[in-house]
Amino acid sequence: MIQALVLLLLALLGAPLFAVICAGALSGFAGSGGELMVVPLEINRIADTPFLVAIPFFTFAGYLLGESKAPTRLVQVSNALFGWMPGGLAVVALVTCALFTAFTGASGVTIVALGALLYPAMKEAGYDESFNLGLITTSGSLGLLFPPSLPLILYGIVAGTSIDKLFVAGILPGIAMVVLLSAWSLRQGRAVVRRSAPATPFSWRGVARALWCARWELPLPVLVLGGVYSGLLAVSEVAAVTVAYVLVVEVVLYREIPIRRLPAVMRESMVLVGGILIILGASLASTNYLIDAKVPATLLAFVTSHISSRLTFLILLNLFLLVLGAMLDIFSALVIVVPLILPIAISYGVDPVHLGIIFLANMQIGYCTPPVGMNLFIASYRFNKPVVMLYKATMPFLLILLATVLAITYWPWLSLVFVR
């Protein structure tokens, strides 16, 4: 108990999470007279985990896209499609961010790459500061329910659930989030349009020109989904093909990333992968200890003896995940907590695929909640605004996301309709 408190304090003081988790596993095994060699042995299990190779590949592909002018082209396409609507620019921002985040895995790249384009554009169009900031900050993690986002893959790996199924399960809930946020933004946008110049009118030629500019990047979602669902390729192979495709497109066809720049982009993306995988390794060890100490079983017995209905369980799950999301980043939360709550959720008849979507949807809100919401800090740094101002600005968007999360949680159909 004292050990746990000391470790918690160290974590709050800024000790790297992998060290805190490793320390927990080491002290746990040592306390029960176990062999400490188990800890590196468990970390070594990263090398036995199938599909994990998808993570470095997709991350690298996402960083390459962020490095190129793909964000600009994406904005052009959605601007041509939605920019004519009153308040359409906000919809442009939401759709672009969601698509881009799917490929970059909500690692903060979205706000950095797209925020720089969208924030000034919206300011120019007359949106007020608070709305603008709130929208961009929230959008930084919108789209992590869409394939091939890293958190989806990581959940599949940790929970032992089919990644293919997770990829389809996230689509409707993800669309629901984008649509609801868009509807609200359009409502807000009407006032803006009255004050300023009308948006650019819709033109087929504009659409055609934007589509033509982005012609090489447009097939990417088809490549990913088609690769997985044609049954030709496994998820990890789709990831490899995606990298190869993006490399050819950005380096050879668009020539926006010089070859000598590649090692730096590779290293940069692997810094993120390393940060995630070392925590995954550490929590393989700590989970092994927890199972040895029968913690999941005890927890299951405790929860089932106190909570009788599935509905109560889901409400508590939501509350728990919201708090968790405010404390931990999505990747750490996944690898540490999913092994513990998965058996409990199953005992209440919650489908593991559905649980994954619930989990990620809750965590998405955590990206924007204090004290640790990553989007808040990135946006605060990027746009040079105090974090407190961003708390206020994101509030209305968070309420809408919260409503979606509730719908996702209590209406399994939304996640499972295509899975079954």
Place this chain on the structure above:
Amino acid sequence: MYGPGAVPEETAAEETAAEEMVPEEMVPEDTVPEDTVPEETAADPTSSASSVVSRAIRCGARIEDGVLVTILAVMLLLALAQILLRNVFSVGLLWGDGMLRVLVLWVGLLGALAATRDDRQITVDVLSRLLPGRARAGVRVLVDLFTAAVSGLVAWHAGRLVLNAYQYGDIAFAGVPSWICQLVLPLAFGLIAIRYLLYSIRHLGQALGRGGEL
């Protein structure tokens, strides 16, 4: 002293977009942007003796990054070759998948080492940002030493693990012994431990008011 060493001419460009992509709020005010610190000054007050050391560290960093980038490239080529062989020629490398998985471990741990060098490991860090500069550096010393100790301990037991695998002569894939595959565990954790020890020295200097702002 931990300036990204992979491709020297890229360092300046790298900090602009990439620095904030950390999955944590390790953003500006509490990390020293290493790239802006001249490498010599970062190498500690007692500089004349440590200039050899700092050069060794820089050289090591370059090697680490080189290996990291090479492994990712090999992974990609292997994965693509595997797909091509299977779908076009209906054959496959039997050891391909095994090797790919081992390389994921390598790229992950070497990536973690690179993250350590950039001081961008994932943290929660709620309390220390509330502290004033000197106190924060003091807390960092504690945190650094803790992380170094834990990593060192894992490295030590990983070393024993490798030794065991060597003695038993386990084979991972295609005749490659397991101990070679596992070698990255003591290596990466050992180097991470050393990095955090070096951080603790630097932060100690700052806590005592010698190293400037945090």
